[in-house]
Amino acid sequence: MHRICNMKRLFLLTVLFFNIVAYSQDMLEVVAKETCSCLEAKKAKRPNMSTEDFKVEVGVCMVKSYSDHLTEFKVEDRVTFDDKDGMTKLGENVAIKMLQFCPNIILELGRSAIKEKKEVKRENLSVSGEVTDIKWEQFVTLQLKDKNGRNYSFLMLDAFDSASLLTNDEIKKKDKLKVSYTEIELFDSKAKEFRYFKILTKLERQ
8 A cells, every 4th residue: 555655656746747847848938939039020120230249139039038937937947147057058948949940040059159169269379489570561570480490470460468579679580489379361452362361369488
């Protein structure tokens, strides 16, 4: 008899658990669907929205829908806005559901993430070598040769912490440096074409 009661209790708990999970999943679908509709409306009004603005709007739409339905979520499934990990997890769960209603938007976000990842990788590029020349023209150009004899040319277009080594004329020919840089596509007026230029982001003496 005791065993039968335990089995009934276990069965009831199992049914209750799956009902709760199903309920939570249903609410995630509601938020996902509303987020999709919200974003599609914003894209229709601003078809040329920048990637950064679009990412902001994704968060705005998702948070608004979640806030509107907050009381409909089970207490244990609710997330406070100051819970960074919880909000990240919520965003991931909603994004998975959004694949059912607006896969094109999720694909667009995915492409943006890949692009950002590539840009981050570019910013981490670096090379060490000996200074062969410094040209003071419209833009400062630093020329470097690495240990394999390969020559590099870097432009200084932006301010950065160690830029004073160049601007104060503290770097001379034959100095050993580690140069960090990024690559951006600019129009070469002499070659009359777009090409990638190496832009200085950090200088370190060696």
